Amino acid sequence: MWEVMFWPIVACVLLPWLLVYLGLHVVQRGIIFIDIAMAQMASLGICLAVLFHLDLQGWATFSIALGFTLIGGAIFSVTGKRSSQIPQEAVIGISYVVAAAAAVLLLSRAAEGDEEIKNMLVGNILLVTPHEVWKCFALFVAVGVFHFSLRRNFLLVSFDRDGAYQKGLRVRWWDFLFYAVFGLVVTSFVRIAGVLLVFSYLIVPAVCGINLATRISHRLLIGWMIAWLGGIAGLFLSFWWDLPSGAAIVCTFGALLILISFFALWQHRRAHSIGISDSR
Amino acid sequence: MKNYFRSQVVAGIADPGNRHHRCRLQLLAAALALLPLVASAKLNVVATLPDFGALAREIGGDKINLVVLAKPTEDPHFVDARPSFVVSLRNADVLIDGGAELELGWLPPLLQNARNPKIEIGKPGRAQASQGIRLMNVPTNVTRAAGDVHALGNPHFTVDPIIAKAIAQHIAQSFSALDPANAAFYDANYKKFEAAINAKLQEWGATMLPVKGQHVVAYHDSWPYFAHRFGLNIDIFLEPKPGIPPSPSHLTEVIAQMRAQHIKAIIVEPFHDRRIAEKVASATGAKVVEFSQFPGGLPGTDSYVKLIDALVSRLAAALK
Numbered sequence: 005m006w007e008v009m010f011w012p013i014v015a016c017v018l019l020p021w022l023l024v025y026l027g028l029h030v031v032q033r034g035i036i037f038i039d040i041a042m043a044q045m046a047s048l049g050i051c052l053a054v055l056f057h058l059d060l061q062g063w064a065t066f067s068i069a070l071g072f073t074l075i076g077g078a079i080f081s082v083t084g085k086r087s088s089q090i091p092q093e094a095v096i097g098i099s100y101v102v103a104a105a106a107a108v109l110l111l112s113r114a115a116e117g118d119e120e121i122k123n124m125l126v127g128n129i130l131l132v133t134p135h136e137v138w139k140c141f142a143l144f145v146a147v148g149v150f151h152f153s154l155r156r157n158f159l160l161v162s163f164d165r166d167g168a169y170q171k172g173l174r175v176r177w178w179d180f181l182f183y184a185v186f187g188l189v190v191t192s193f194v195r196i197a198g199v200l201l202v203f204s205y206l207i208v209p210a211v212c213g214i215n216l217a218t219r220i221s222h223r224l225l226i227g228w229m230i231a232w233l234g235g236i237a238g239l240f241l242s243f244w245w246d247l248p249s250g251a252a253i254v255c256t257f258g259a260l261l262i263l264i265s266f267f268a269l270w271q272h273r274r275a276h277s278i279g280i281s282d283s284r
Numbered sequence: 285m286k287n288y289f290r291s292q293v294v295a296g297i298a299d300p301g302n303r304h305h306r307c308r309l310q311l312l313a314a315a316l317a318l319l320p321l322v323a324s325a326k327l328n329v330v331a332t333l334p335d336f337g338a339l340a341r342e343i344g345g346d347k348i349n350l351v352v353l354a355k356p357t358e359d360p361h362f363v364d365a366r367p368s369f370v371v372s373l374r375n376a377d378v379l380i381d382g383g384a385e386l387e388l389g390w391l392p393p394l395l396q397n398a399r400n401p402k403i404e405i406g407k408p409g410r411a412q413a414s415q416g417i418r419l420m421n422v423p424t425n426v427t428r429a430a431g432d433v434h435a436l437g438n439p440h441f442t443v444d445p446i447i448a449k450a451i452a453q454h455i456a457q458s459f460s461a462l463d464p465a466n467a468a469f470y471d472a473n474y475k476k477f478e479a480a481i482n483a484k485l486q487e488w489g490a491t492m493l494p495v496k497g498q499h500v501v502a503y504h505d506s507w508p509y510f511a512h513r514f515g516l517n518i519d520i521f522l523e524p525k526p527g528i529p530p531s532p533s534h535l536t537e538v539i540a541q542m543r544a545q546h547i548k549a550i551i552v553e554p555f556h557d558r559r560i561a562e563k564v565a566s567a568t569g570a571k572v573v574e575f576s577q578f579p580g581g582l583p584g585t586d587s588y589v590k591l592i593d594a595l596v597s598r599l600a601a602a603l604k
Contacts (some may be wrong), residue, residue: 008370008397112528130365131393246368 005243008130012249015132015140015196016235020205022144023193024227025151026186027210028220029162035092038080038183039190039206041100043199045076046191048103051110073187076103081179127196130242130249140192147185158182159220198250205231208257215268234260327463330376330403332387333360334578335442336413338588339452340380342477344459347466351376353394356580359555361527363390373398376409377462380455383412384419384439411458413451417441420508443577444509445481445488445592452477480589488514488596495603499547501538501570503556506577510595520547522560530560542568549602551575571602 030038049072053065076099083095127136151158160168161178168175193202209230213223238253245252327348331337337352344350351372354363373379373394381387395403402409419437441447456474460467496515500507503522511518520541524534541547542564551573552561561572575595576582585591 005371007374008367011397108529112524112531128365128393130367130370131397133396243367246366248364248366 009239009243011132011134011137012129012239013236014134015129015137016239016253017232018137018141019144019193019196020209020231020235021228022148022151022189023202023205024209024213024231025148025224026189027206028213028223028227029158029182030186030206031210031214032162033092035080035096036207037093037096037100038186039202040199041096041103042073042076042183042187042190043194043202044100044103044107045072046070046187046194048072048107048110051107055110055113069191070188072103073191074184077180077183077187080183081176084176084179127194127198128250129197129201129239129253132196136196140196143192144189147189150185163220200254201250204234204254204257208234208261212261212264215264216271230257230260230264327377327459328372328375329378329380329459330372332379332381332391334580335448335588336380336382336451336455338579338586338591339442339448339477340455342588343452343456343470343473345469345473347463347469348378348459354578356576356578357554359553360386360577361389363387365390365394369394370397373403374400376400376403378409378411378458379403380411380413380458382439383414384436384441386439408458408461411455413454414439414441415454417447417450420512421505438505438508440506440577441509443507443592443595444513445485445588446513447509448588449478449481477588484589484592488592491596491600492516495600498603499545500599500603501542501547501550501564502575503550503552503561506553507551507575514596516599518551522550522556522564535560535564539564539567542570549573549599551599553577554581573598573602575599 030036046069049069050060050065052072053060053068058064058068079099080092080095083090084092157168157173157178160171161173161175161182165175168178190202190206193205197205209227210223212230213225213227216226217223234257235253238256239249241247241256242249242252327344329340329344329348329350331340331350331352333354334352334356337350340348340350351368353369353372354360376398379400381391401407404410405412414436419439419441422437423435442451452474456470459470463470492514497517499517499520500511501520501522502518505521505523505526507518510516520538522530522535522538524531547568547570549571550561550565552558553576554574558572564570565572574582575598576585576591579585579588579591582591582594585594
């Protein structure tokens, strides 16, 4: 089993930490589906590369895909106004469907089957190669350092927008920076692990953390635990019952979230009955 | 290696009272625990697709452990990998694949992860079904501007019974080379299969004779070999280009062609969108015929001969 599951397990240990952290931002901002919209933007870029018969593994294709995620980031930072009638989630949803539909149109003209594009975009965690894991890990470390060094402003913009405006931060510019880096992270993780997993790693650990704790550092720690537990347990289940690995991990996350929600409810009830929450 | 271990096992069990042998038996047990693959008497055979699996079963019978990766109702272009696929490939003595890029989307990453030198291309453990077969519709230029075209030619060749015989023979030769002790068994099974196909070919030909020369519409270009064998024309497709979903203007064109040529049947496979075929059928009065390239893809078709039986009788009935 180790021979088969070793690199998937390494991937599930080394990579999710950054996604959990970004997930806290994403959940706080209430833009849950941004990762899928971003991944779809990148795939639209790759469809364009197919249309021009570019090498799908080459730098030109990567640059186009990255360019499209930057366009996505620009759209989301411009539309995320302080007081807008239109919720950000609507813009994200529209971007997703239009990008998906445009990809269908491009492909029908490019007339190249979608096998290669699917391969290119949607990875399978079971089949990761050591090279992919290390490359992604290096990128995540770089992004992690970037986020850590600018954490004050990034956190302010996500968690206290009014405060950020009052302090005179250029919120839109910080938004754009956040989305651009986020797009890079999501696109590279999707190529390793697929769309379902990227979504789960972003959202489920963050929601579990929010359920159980109030401080960001505590939420992050809880999220990391959940991410490791869900990823590794999911891989084991996938091996024992011979299930598709990505889907097994996602369902394990679902089960963990249910357990944690019950635990949080029970904790809340107990706090009530002792009267702690009344004296707050 | 295989035979060596087996003779040791027999020697050890035949004389259990002998201390030397008992000691050797313990050593052997340790060796067996370490090398379960080498010690297994049966060939571990992996087939990528159910048609190759069905042929391998005809030849190998109970002398092989057979694992078939794709399900018969699954689109052979897209197969979801599971952990057992990697394990099976890692433990395989023989891998039977199409060799004509049909599995291009999913087999290479699996092989990369399995890292089994025995089944690399060119090794005796790799049987590529397309070897020695002249593929149809080889594209003259490989720009792939004509859709998701397979550069080596159309890879859906097993549905021609004469090609199936050649593949079965190829499989029998591979098994015999790797497991010479059972060579006679594999050869006899091949002869049996060959005789069954030869007998059936006349029957199938007779059933198809009244409908010979008719045009048939298919969802995907999977049937040139079948059409060639039975004298049909399966050259209009619901897909405008292989792998591209049907567009309204293309379907309109197909409907016009079907009316002009009085085409009576549209064949679809389990993984295609049947509703599109039904829409076109209701516009033209044609019948939708459920087809499958793979044994097991239609009810009651667990062997190759039964599959061709079902295809021939279904199509003949629809075209009458």
